[in-house]
Amino acid sequence: MNVLSAFQNDLFLSEEEKQTGFWVQDNLHIAHALSPLYASFQLPAMTYGTKQGFKTLKLPIYQFVVKLADGKMYQQNIPFPGDVNDRLKEHQEAVKPLLPRLKPRLYEYVNEVFLPFYTEVKRSAERPLSLKEAEEKVKELHDFYKKAWQLHFEIVMPRSDLGMMLEELYGALTGDANTAYVYDLLEGVMNKSLETDQALWELTDTVKRSDPLKQAFTEQKSEEIEANLLGTAEGREFLKNLQSFLNEYGYRSANSHEFIDETWVENPLHALSIIAGYVRKDYDFKKNYEDVVKKREESYRDVLAKMPECEEKEQFKLFYGWALDAWGLDEDHHFYIDAMLPATARLFLLNVGTLLADHQVIHQPQDIFHFYYDELLEVLKTPVASHELIVNRKQEFEENRHKKTPPAYGTPPQTGEDPLLERVFGKMGPPEVDETQKIFKGSAASRGVYTGVVKIISDPSQFSKLKQGDILVCETTAPAWTTLFSLAGAIVTNAGGILSHAGTVAREYKLPAVLGTKVAVDLLKDGDVVTVDGTNGVVTIEQQ
Incomplete structure (x- = not known):
C-alpha cells in the first residue's frame, strides 16, 4: 500500500474515525466516486466552507467535515459546542436582514466575485503556461475553491430558513398538518435550469420548423448530426446559434461535482443529442410553464382566502413575496458555483495537463485528474515521469466507481430528526x-x-x-x-x-x-x- 502524504491522509476516513464518529455518504449531492484531483479541491473546500459560512450565519451547527472512503464522500456533522437555543436566536437575528434580498445578494457575488475569477481562469486555459505560472495558478484555484464554498453556504442556507418560516406560518394560519404544501405555492419561478431547458426547446422548435434540419436530427446517428448540419447553410446557422447557447449555458457536465467529465461547451454532441430526443416529442415548454405559473397564482389566492385577517397573515404575505423572488436561487447558485466552477477549472487543468504531457510527466492531459493536489504541485516544481502512478490510480478509480459502499459508518447520534x-x-x-x-x-x-x-x-x-x-x-x-x-x-x-x-x-x-x-x-x-x-x-x- 502506498504511503499517504499528510495532505492525502487528511482526505481519507481512518478506521478509528469510522468507529468513533458517525459518517453518512452524501449520495444526494455527490453519489459517484471522485477523482483524486477533484477530491483534493472539493473536500477541503466543503470542510472549510461550512466552518466559516456557518460561523458567519451563526448556525446552530459548527461545520460539516467531509472525507473519502473507497472514493466516495462521507460527511460528519459537528454540533455547535455551546447552547443550541441561544445560538438559534443568534442565527435568526443574523439572517433576518438577508431575507428580503436573497436573489440580489447572490447576483452581487456572481458579478463581483465568481464571473471575474472565471474570466481569469478561462484566460489561463487558453494560453501557454510555464511550470511556475501553472503552479501559482493551481494554488490560486485551490484557494478560491475554499472561498467559493464558504460563499456557497452563506448564499443557500438563508433560503432554507425562509422556507421553514413560511411552513410555520402556513400551518398556524390554515391548520393544515401538511405544511410542506407551501412549496407548491412556489412553483413556476424561472431559474437557470429551467432557462437552460427553455433555450434547448427554442432550438428544438427551430429544427421542427425546417425539413432539412429535421432530417439531420431524425435520420442520422447522434455522432453524425454535426457533420450533416455543416453540409447546409441552414445547418451552419443552426450550429452558430447552438454555440451561442453553449457559451452561455454549456458550463456543465454529466456530474457537476467533478473535473474528469467532458463539459457541454467542449463538445456540442451533448446538446445535439438532447435536441434530437426533444425533436421526437410534442411538448410546448412555454405553454406548460405558463400553466404552472397560472396554477400557482390560483393556489396562492385560494390559500389566502382561507386565512383569517390578522397580523400573521400579513407576515405570511411578506415572507411569501421574498420567497417567490428568491426561490430560483437553489438552481441559480448551482449553475454559477457547483457547475461552473469545476467546468471552468477543468479547462484550465487540461491546459496544465498538456504542459505536463509536453514534459513527459504524463501521457495525455486528462491524466492530470489522477494526481492529488500536493502531487500536482510537486511535479510542477520538479517534472518527473509518473506513468506507473497514473496507471494505478486509473485502475483504482474504476474499481471505486463500481464498488458497493456502505451508506454510513459509525453509530447514529440519538437526536431528533431535523x-x-x-x-x-x-x-x-x-x-x-x-x-x-x-x-x-x-x-x-x-x-x-x-x-x-x-x-x-x-x-x-x-x-x-x-x-x-x-x-x-x-x-x-x-x-x-x-x-x-x-x-x-x-x-x-x-x-x-x-x-x-x-x-x-x-x-x-x-x-x-x-x-x-x-x-x-x-x-x-x-x-x-x-x-x-x-x-x-x-x-x-x-x-x-
Missing part, C-alpha cells in the same frame, strides 16, 4: 418496504399519481434509455438531468427530500415524485410497472 435536513436529504432511518403489499415509501415531493414503465438511469450515458412517459428511477438528479423531466411520467429516487433538486424540478414539470426511498434502484429494474403516488409518498409495484 425538519430542515429532512426537507433536503429525505427521511432518516431505515427504508420503508412492505413486501406483502409490494409497496415502498419515501418523501411525497410532488403531487399526483402515475402508472408506467420503469427505466433505471445510473448516469447521463443512459439518458437515451428514457422514452416519453417512462418513470425515471435513479439515485438522485442534478441540473444536467433536467432535460429528462419533460420526457418522464414520474420520478422515483433513492436519495433526497422535497427541497432536493429532483423535488423542486418535478413540481415545476407537474410530475408525481417519491424521493429518498433508499431502495428504489435496488428493488426495481427496467421494464417493471409501478404506480407512483407523489401525494402520499408511496410506490406500488404492479408488475415485475
Whole structure:
C-alpha cells in the first residue's frame, strides 16, 4: 500500500474515525466516486466552507467535515459546542436582514466575485503556461475553491430558513398538518435550469420548423448530426446559434461535482443529442410553464382566502413575496458555483495537463485528474515521469466507481430528526418496504399519481434509455438531468427530500415524485410497472 502524504491522509476516513464518529455518504449531492484531483479541491473546500459560512450565519451547527472512503464522500456533522437555543436566536437575528434580498445578494457575488475569477481562469486555459505560472495558478484555484464554498453556504442556507418560516406560518394560519404544501405555492419561478431547458426547446422548435434540419436530427446517428448540419447553410446557422447557447449555458457536465467529465461547451454532441430526443416529442415548454405559473397564482389566492385577517397573515404575505423572488436561487447558485466552477477549472487543468504531457510527466492531459493536489504541485516544481502512478490510480478509480459502499459508518447520534435536513436529504432511518403489499415509501415531493414503465438511469450515458412517459428511477438528479423531466411520467429516487433538486424540478414539470426511498434502484429494474403516488409518498409495484 502506498504511503499517504499528510495532505492525502487528511482526505481519507481512518478506521478509528469510522468507529468513533458517525459518517453518512452524501449520495444526494455527490453519489459517484471522485477523482483524486477533484477530491483534493472539493473536500477541503466543503470542510472549510461550512466552518466559516456557518460561523458567519451563526448556525446552530459548527461545520460539516467531509472525507473519502473507497472514493466516495462521507460527511460528519459537528454540533455547535455551546447552547443550541441561544445560538438559534443568534442565527435568526443574523439572517433576518438577508431575507428580503436573497436573489440580489447572490447576483452581487456572481458579478463581483465568481464571473471575474472565471474570466481569469478561462484566460489561463487558453494560453501557454510555464511550470511556475501553472503552479501559482493551481494554488490560486485551490484557494478560491475554499472561498467559493464558504460563499456557497452563506448564499443557500438563508433560503432554507425562509422556507421553514413560511411552513410555520402556513400551518398556524390554515391548520393544515401538511405544511410542506407551501412549496407548491412556489412553483413556476424561472431559474437557470429551467432557462437552460427553455433555450434547448427554442432550438428544438427551430429544427421542427425546417425539413432539412429535421432530417439531420431524425435520420442520422447522434455522432453524425454535426457533420450533416455543416453540409447546409441552414445547418451552419443552426450550429452558430447552438454555440451561442453553449457559451452561455454549456458550463456543465454529466456530474457537476467533478473535473474528469467532458463539459457541454467542449463538445456540442451533448446538446445535439438532447435536441434530437426533444425533436421526437410534442411538448410546448412555454405553454406548460405558463400553466404552472397560472396554477400557482390560483393556489396562492385560494390559500389566502382561507386565512383569517390578522397580523400573521400579513407576515405570511411578506415572507411569501421574498420567497417567490428568491426561490430560483437553489438552481441559480448551482449553475454559477457547483457547475461552473469545476467546468471552468477543468479547462484550465487540461491546459496544465498538456504542459505536463509536453514534459513527459504524463501521457495525455486528462491524466492530470489522477494526481492529488500536493502531487500536482510537486511535479510542477520538479517534472518527473509518473506513468506507473497514473496507471494505478486509473485502475483504482474504476474499481471505486463500481464498488458497493456502505451508506454510513459509525453509530447514529440519538437526536431528533431535523425538519430542515429532512426537507433536503429525505427521511432518516431505515427504508420503508412492505413486501406483502409490494409497496415502498419515501418523501411525497410532488403531487399526483402515475402508472408506467420503469427505466433505471445510473448516469447521463443512459439518458437515451428514457422514452416519453417512462418513470425515471435513479439515485438522485442534478441540473444536467433536467432535460429528462419533460420526457418522464414520474420520478422515483433513492436519495433526497422535497427541497432536493429532483423535488423542486418535478413540481415545476407537474410530475408525481417519491424521493429518498433508499431502495428504489435496488428493488426495481427496467421494464417493471409501478404506480407512483407523489401525494402520499408511496410506490406500488404492479408488475415485475
